[in-house]
Amino acid sequence: MGSQVDRRVTVGIVADPGVPTEIAERLAEEVPDQLRSRVSEDVDWRVLASSEELPLGDDGTIDIAEKAEEKGRSEHWDLLVCLTDLPRIEPAGAVVADADTSSGAALASVPAIGWIRLLPYARRVVVHLVGLLARGTLGIASDRERDGYHSGAWGVFGVRIRQVRSSEENIDSNLVLPGRVGRMRLLFGMVRDNRPWWLVPGLSRAVAAAAGTAAFGVFFPSIWSLADSLAPVRLVLINLFAVAVMVGWLIVHNSLWERPGGGAAVHKTRMYNAATLLTVSIGVLCMYVLLFGLTALGSATVISPEYLSGRLGHPATPLDYLGLSWLASSMGTIAGALGSSLETESAVRRATYSKRERERRARRRREQRESGQA
Structure with a gap:
């Protein structure tokens, strides 16, 4: 007998056209099982993918809170993960993703995720982000903490990703690839995406x-x-x-x-x-x-x-x-x-x-x- 499902959570993935959309469509099929095994078995996870160009503000940022509010009204999504083909570089290193638990939204940069074995790494990043949002936005406690998905640092393609508190408005935390290695990974990812x-x-x-x-x-x-x-x-x-x-x-x-x-x-x-x-x-x-x-x-x-x-x-x-x-x-x-x-x-x-x-x-x-x- 499987465990009883306490609630249903709908996760929407909005992706830029091109490579991000290709990844999002695959993730919509694969991520629900990963969320059950990595985040919570007591939730019926539904993951939907949508392709549209994410709007960019004059300051070069994507307002994920606004997009989450829009999709919440129109699509009735509980959580939102955006996949963009645009990179983000900070003095600390390459930014892989941002998370905003107040709006239940996150943004991941596909070039920063990697340039080889892109799908497995993207899946790992998205599962991590959904776990953060589920805990911080919906109050769903993860029963899979032992894998390090929600710890302060974890690995992707041999590089330690650091989860740090963000200084930006409306962003709780950033996932950062630090140093020169992180920037090189981002550079190769940008070239691959081109x-x-x-x-x-x-x-x-x-x-x-x-x-x-x-x-x-x-x-x-x-x-x-x-x-x-x-x-x-x-x-x-x-x-x-x-x-x-x-x-x-x-x-x-x-x-x-x-x-x-x-x-x-x-x-x-x-x-x-x-x-x-x-x-x-x-x-x-x-x-x-x-x-x-x-x-x-x-x-x-x-x-x-x-x-x-x-x-x-x-x-x-x-x-x-x-x-x-x-x-x-x-x-x-x-x-x-x-x-x-x-x-x-x-x-x-x-x-x-x-x-x-x-x-x-x-x-x-x-x-x-x-x-x-x-």
Whole structure:
């Protein structure tokens, strides 16, 4: 016989579109069992997921108390957990989550949760937050304290998360990843959330220009001889130079680099710029790998081993094909970089957090003006 259920609690998870929504939909299925085993068996836990862009105020914060009140009226939710794709950086470290027991609401930052095994870590954070809210808002005592879910410090992905009292208004406590390790985890999470490999479709013109130049290298024997004479170290340097040229051009041409402000905004701006640099670099590297694969396939198809051997003056090997493809791809990347651009607005938004944040603030102000006029 199972234990008698004393009450029903409905937990709503409101998530930003994209990765947070994907996580929320999975958590809605998995978290009820975790809450029964980790928080209380005497509660019938219902977890519902909703996808909507969380409004951002002029101060860069999300008013979870307002959202909890709204959802409480419209959806009759008892507790609210918001999942956002926007990061939060404080001098003490990366902020994983905030909790406000007075309103029964919490906010978790998906980039700060992690970049590998994201779902298990997100589940652990959400269960922890619901436990805090259930105890502080609804008076439900946890019967699973032994696991450390509600203690002052606990671990996620090998880093100790500290639960600290918040100095912010309407926030009781913060979950913080302290120090440089926490900031690095946040940075990798931001890059993962940007999904840099999706930048490649936004570089179609650059890919076309690069492929045309790389084809030149495949068809002209002088490039074969040059590639054969270059040491692997020099080919690596040419490769890195080509990628750096394209990354630099894309960042400057699309105005992706943020100028640091003053005070606490410096940490945030540096993190945003680092995430942009890594995102664009990985996207360009993905483009380079695609170009290299196409060039290698083309060279193997067009150039016979006998003809290549005659031009090089020694028997041709697979390494010779790889070398000329490598040099031709680097040449193509440099040619494709100059004048290239991220061709869609979604590609620009994906490359930088700051632009998405400004857009959300602008939408919030516009909605407030429209509601005031109404």
